[in-house]
Amino acid sequence: MSVIGTDKATAGFVAAQQVHEEANLSGPLPARIPRAAQVHEFVGRLLDWQQGDVAYVPALPTQLVACRTVAETLVDLATDPDAPAQQGPGTPIPEVAGPRRETMAEAAELLGARRGIKVVEVDGSGMPDAEIAAAGGFLPGPHAKLAGPTFQEWLDAQP
Numbered sequence: 001m002s003v004i005g006t007d008k009a010t011a012g013f014v015a016a017q018q019v020h021e022e023a024n025l026s027g028p029l030p031a032r033i034p035r036a037a038q039v040h041e042f043v044g045r046l047l048d049w050q051q052g053d054v055a056y057v058p059a060l061p062t063q064l065v066a067c068r069t070v071a072e073t074l075v076d077l078a079t080d081p082d083a084p085a086q087q088g089p090g091t092p093i094p095e096v097a098g099p100r101r102e103t104m105a106e107a108a109e110l111l112g113a114r115r116g117i118k119v120v121e122v123d124g125s126g127m128p129d130a131e132i133a134a135a136g137g138f139l140p141g142p143h144a145k146l147a148g149p150t151f152q153e154w155l156d157a158q159p
Contacts, residue, residue, distance in 0.1 A: 012128030058124030
């Protein structure tokens with residue numbers, strides 16, 4: 001599994017994913033590498049990484065997806081008898097994302113309210129590939145599978 005927008009990244013974790021994709025696709029075993037949007041659980045990590053009762057979260061566009069939806073997509077791809085054994089040039093890269101476009105800060109505000117953390121939206125400048133992300137470079141393409149609960153629906157189902 002990789003990250004939507006890996007092919008556009010120039011720095012940071014997502015650019016490292018690009019190297020992993022290339023290594024797997026050029027290896028001796030046939031490979032297909034789907035890409036996913038950031039998962040719902042990542043929002044909690046963003047809040048966990050910060051200290052205190054205020055969190056600064058970038059207002060970067062995303063289409064958060066449930067981990068379960070990503071897992072189901074992987075199983076579907078792995079068991080599809082019609083799927084090509086090897087991903088190659090010209091073959092669309094499978095993508096999965098949630099059904100709703102929002103910003104990471106909006107999602108963090110919803111979770112932050114539940115945790116008693118004030119979320120302050122920031123522009124994300126200074127982050128690797130912030131301009132690419134702000135322009136929608138890490139949003140799903142038109143061929144993406146959009147599925148699963150929205151972040152709000154997922155959050156409402158959490159204990």
